[in-house]
Amino acid sequence: MVNEVITNAKNMIQRSGTSTRIATVREINDLKEKLDSKLPEWLIDLMTTVEVCNSELVVPFDAEDEEDEENPQLRIEFLNPKCIIDECLDAVPGCAVFESGYICIGVEIAIGNAYAINIHEGNNPPVYLLDHEYAEETETIIENKLTVVKKLSDLFQVARIKKVKC
Numbered sequence: 152m153v154n155e156v157i158t159n160a161k162n163m164i165q166r167s168g169t170s171t172r173i174a175t176v177r178e179i180n181d182l183k184e185k186l187d188s189k190l191p192e193w194l195i196d197l198m199t200t201v202e203v204c205n206s207e208l209v210v211p212f213d214a215e216d217e218e219d220e221e222n223p224q225l226r227i228e229f230l231n232p233k234c235i236i237d238e239c240l241d242a243v244p245g246c247a248v249f250e251s252g253y254i255c256i257g258v259e260i261a262i263g264n265a266y267a268i269n270i271h272e273g274n275n276p277p278v279y280l281l282d283h284e285y286a287e288e289t290e291t292i293i294e295n296k297l298t299v300v301k302k303l304s305d306l307f308q309v310a311r312i313k314k315v316k317c
Contacts, residue, residue, distance in 0.1 A: 159307035167312040170202035178232035
């Protein structure tokens with residue numbers, strides 16, 4: 152069975168008319184080693200089969216504004232495996248919540264807050280925004296997390312990948 156996350160990510164790429172890259176076997180092995188194999192299999196499948204690593208996802212605040220560059224939008228860097236390791240083990244707030252099951256999968260471009268999932272919430276978990284202003288205060292970070300979407304697949308359903316101009 153194909154996970155809804157993968158299906159919607161592939162549809163996002165098709166809708167965007169652009170993609171980035173998949174994770175290499177070496178990157179995935181490093182990720183598993185450094186994160187003590189806490190990585191869900193569906194996330195590994197996503198990163199190794201769909202070209203989303205290093206993508207700049209643009210998410211309109213209002214679905215009707217999808218094509219309008221003038222309206223406010225979330226800009227999320229969907230991380231590659233090396234950056235996931237860095238965000239989960241070395242960067243705030245990821246390092247403070249990693250042991251509680253949170254894995255940072257993205258960062259807010261130009262602001263630096265982390266977007267994370269919790270590995271204990273199934274194969275299509277909510278995406279949370281974690282504020283780096285709470286430093287390493289684990290409980291405060293978790294208590295103040297904001298739900299961006301109720302399912303990761305929903306993020307891919309509304310986002311598009313920003314085309315890089317050469």
